[in-house]
Amino acid sequence: MACFLVPAAEAVVVSTAARVLKSREAAEKSMPRMESHVPLSRKLGWLSNLLWGGSALLAYEHLWHGEIVPWFPFLTAAENPAAFAEMLHEMSTVGVTMAAVVTAVWAGLTAVVRSMERRTLSGSEAAK
Numbered sequence: 001m002a003c004f005l006v007p008a009a010e011a012v013v014v015s016t017a018a019r020v021l022k023s024r025e026a027a028e029k030s031m032p033r034m035e036s037h038v039p040l041s042r043k044l045g046w047l048s049n050l051l052w053g054g055s056a057l058l059a060y061e062h063l064w065h066g067e068i069v070p071w072f073p074f075l076t077a078a079e080n081p082a083a084f085a086e087m088l089h090e091m092s093t094v095g096v097t098m099a100a101v102v103t104a105v106w107a108g109l110t111a112v113v114r115s116m117e118r119r120t121l122s123g124s125e126a127a128k
Contacts, residue, residue, distance in 0.1 A: 001062070001067055001075065001076075001077040001083075001086065001087040001090050001091075002062070002067075002075050002077065002087050002090065002091050002095070003058060003090050003091055003094040003095035003098060004054075004055045004058035004059045004062060004095070005055075005091060005095060006091055006095030006096055006098065006099050007051045007054055007055045007058075007095065007098055007099040007102060008051070008052070008055040008059075010051055010099045010103070011048055011051035011052045011055060014044055014047050014048045014051060015048045015052075017044055018041050018044035018045050018048055019041075021039075021040055021041035021044065022039075022041035025039050025040075025041055037117060038113055038117065043106075043110050043113070046106060046109065046110075047102075047103065047106040050102050050105070050106055051099070051102055054098065054102055058098075075087065
């Protein structure tokens with residue numbers, strides 16, 4: 001019904017954080033950094049893209065099934081109290097789970113990248 005709203009809300013927060021970090025990193029550009037270092041703002045951009053993409057696909061699926069309509073209140077479940085309670089339950093269970101799984105996958109990806117960065121850094125120090 002509206003489970004896509006939870007990852008979309010997380011995507012808004014993550015996108016904002018990524019932009020703030022990117023501007024701070026640009027201001028600190030004069031500081032030396034590793035050649036193989038992927039900045040946190042870019043990693044947050046990956047999470048943002050995963051969340052926005054998943055939310056867009058879910059929104060399209062809900063639109064396809066007629067759960068999203070072009071008139072207010074836009075979600076058919078928001079029209080009556082019983083369906084609204086069911087929608088909130090779906091958002092709090094399915095939506096939160098989806099957002100958590102996407103974030104966990106991103107955290108795993110980020111851990112792999114960090115491991116590769118450390119291996120590259122230790123390899124370059126050994127070559128010196």
